[in-house]
Amino acid sequence: MTITFSYPREFDTLSLDPPHFRSSLLAWDADGTRIACARTDKSIKVAKFDHIRQKFDDPVVITAAHESPVAVLIWECSRNARLTAISTDCTLKVWEIKTKAHKLVRSLKLANTAPKLAKYSPDGRYLAIADKEANLILLDSSTLQLSTAISIKMSSQIGDMDWDADSETLICGLTDGSLQLYRVQNNNNLHAIELIQSLHLSDSPIVSIKYIADRNQILAAGLDGQLLVVDVQLLICTKSLYNLDDAPVCIDILAPAVAISYQNNNVRIFDMDGGEEVHEVKNSKGDNALAKFHPQFREILAYIDGSGKATVMVAKKRTGPARALPRPVSSRGRGSGLSASSGPSRTIRSDRFERPNAKRPKY
Template sequence: MTITFSYPREFDTLSLDPPHFRSSLLAWDADGTRIACARTDRSIKVAKLDPVRQKFDDSVVITAAHESPVAVLIWDSRVNARLTAISTDFTLKVWEIKTKAHKLVRSLKLPNSAPALAKYSPDGRYLAIADKEATLILLDSSALQLNTAISVKMSAQIGGIDWDADSKTLVCGLANGSLQLYRVQNTNGLHAIELIQSLHLSDSPVVSIKYIADRNQIIAAALDGQLLVVDAQLLICTKSLYNLDDAPVCIDILAPAVAISYQNNNVRIFDMDGEEEVHEVKNSKGDGALARFHPQSREILAYIDSSGKATVMVAKKRTGPARAPPRPVSSRGRGSGPSGSSGSSRTSRSDRFERPGAKRPKY
């Protein structure tokens, strides 16, 4: 297979913070106008990205946002200026982000459990929160009240959650290697949730999942390095990609590009259709491995670098005369010149399925 989309070979990196700040979480808003980062000093910074000028504007800092570190950071999918942070002190706070200002609009004390994941439904109606004790809490986001919340005890710890496009089905990936689909119903203001389907995917824990609306697929990353593609309608696994030896931490997808963050290696970007690696994000190895595509451009990627800084990677600006086009490459990936040397095209890569620790050509 060959690469199915073009990808830049050179990037500029923009640091969101001065060197002495460290970040643990990153989140883009729905249209990619703003990016938020949760810092290890319990503060939250939000800034607007200008990708043309390659700079950040209108920075907002919420100092001492919580009494304990922030464990979850997400934007409301319905109200673009609303940022939700959930702390290890079990407190959920909703902030309204304005130009160079912020306002706390809601604060809620959650049950005594360590929050790990959260996801708004696409229509913004529901907020699903998973803790480290295998408990799922479903809240009506318009009220955010515990007396109307639904609590479900799972059979294993929850490694990933996502919603389908209609906001009616919640998908959960579990540590027992299974994928479970729950139907959410609202009848006369009464909410209900029921398990409708379950699929055993792997003998290894599922650590991250993503639902791809335009393909009606669920992508699940397992701790053993497999990336599994599931038909969401038939609920069958159609293929397994990137059988790598390193353990992933999380994935992010802007189809057909998928960014995989690893425990012990740099973030790598793959073409899930061509089944080839297209880029390795240098200096992205660390305990807080995390990468997030800009919602509208796979050529803009936010990640936490090895020093803990919030960093945004953008395609390098081109100046001067246009470069000569690359030489054509044959189906074997060899250059067309008399010596048969490798061409500059990405299709010449032959290291598909190579484990991250192996030696690869420089880009």
């Protein structure tokens, strides 16, 4: 097996906030032109990101965005200027972000208890919300009316969820180690959802999943450190990748690169095809472990560092002749199967995620 893409060796870090601010959540918009962070003081900051100049512009701060801490922060897929935040008191708010300004366009109180996750479908039609009590609620995002919402009591808590590319199937990874696929239907504005497939993947809770559109695969991370690749059409596990350093918290993918955030270790980036670690993000260990690739460039990674600062890692600028920018990844950005680097490749001993031979300090 060989490394299937090249990765920079040196990076600069850009801080989204002054040192005294602390963040708990990060979210890129659909094309990576804006990044939002939820701060521990219940405010939200949004800034435009210029990947060419490698700087932030036109910051917008929503002070006292909620009365309770923000538990979920996501952008609408179909309308790039709409930011949705859900607080621990179950209040959902939708903000329209303008240049140096913001406007609250929707606010409602959810019936869920302790919201944990939320995900818009790729076409922007649906919003799925899960809480810590194993409840799932599906809303029509055009109206966000609770009267037409669909509620389901799951057999186990949802560790993570994602949508397929056609916005017809909601994929849920459960804490009982199973993967469940739900078909969502809309007939004359009458919504329905039904369980169509269930696959037991592990005896360990599933903590994070990602649907890889161009490969029609699901990548699922278990609390025991396994990373499982599932063929969606056959609904079978085609590969199990072990030897992850610690229990994962979340994964993000811009195929074939996978960023893994751990409970007690730095964020690390792996090649999911070659199976080798390509980069370790220094000072990214902390209680709020979280790393998110830019939607178009794997060389740009947003994360919350060990002190709680919202940080963006960018490839270090080189002096001398101008370099061509990396080719953007497809809009869904989670499985474009880019061609191998023209540089030399390295051979590894197996197709598993294994640590380099050099000893690393124990964290």
